[in-house]
Amino acid sequence: QKEVEQNSGPLSVPEGAIASLNCTYSDRGSQSFFWYRQYSGKSPELIMFIYSNGDKEDGRFTAQLNKASQYVSLLIRDSQPSDSATYLCAVNVLGNAGNMLTFGGGTRLMVKP
C-alpha cells in the first residue's frame, strides 16, 4: 500500500516568513515528487517537481528531497497572504505503467498579514 503522509495543519505563519511544508512517503520505489497548490474549491495547480536528492529552487519556492529518509519538503520564502491554500504532495513510482500519482491529504497553510 503506497502512502503519502502530510500534516493536515493548519500551519500559520506571518507575512514575510518562511513556510515549511513536509511530506513522507512509504514506497522506496518512488522516483518523482510533485507539489501542488489547491485553493478551496479549485483544482490542484502544479508548483514544483523534483526527482533527485537535494534542493531545487524556483523563485520563492524550494523543494527538498531526501530519498534515504523518504522525505520531501517545500519551503516558501517571503510568504504572502495569497499563498494561503492547501499544499498537496504527490508521488509517482518508477515503473508504474500508468504514471499514477498518489496524493497526500494536504497541509493547509495560512499566511497572516
Added chain:
Amino acid sequence: EPEVTQTPSHQVTQMGQEVILRCVPISNHLYFYWYRQILGQKVEFLVSFYNNEISEKSEIFDDQFSVERPDGSNFTLKIRSTKLEDSAMYFCASSDGGGNQPQHFGDGTRLSIL
C-alpha cells in the same frame, strides 16, 4: 499558457442515471488521466490513458466507469449508473510524457448525485 479544459463545471444527476464528463487535454500532450476528490478527502487516481488504451486503473474504476477519446481533442469519463457515493469533484489531467513528467489539471467537474 495552454490549459486543460473540462465541461460541465457542475453536473447534477439523479441516482442511476448515466453521466459523461468531458475534457480537452493540452494539445501536444499524449497521456491523459482522471482523478476524483470527494469533499474533504484526498485526490484519488482513477485511470490513465495512452495510445488509445487504458494504461492503469485503480480499484475505484470498476465496470461502471469507462473512458474514451472519441476524436483528436476530447477525452471523456462515463459513469454508467451513478450512485450517491460518486458525488465528488472529477479532475482531468494531462502530461506530455510518461514517467516523471508533471501532470497538469483542469478546473474540474463537480458531480452531484441526488
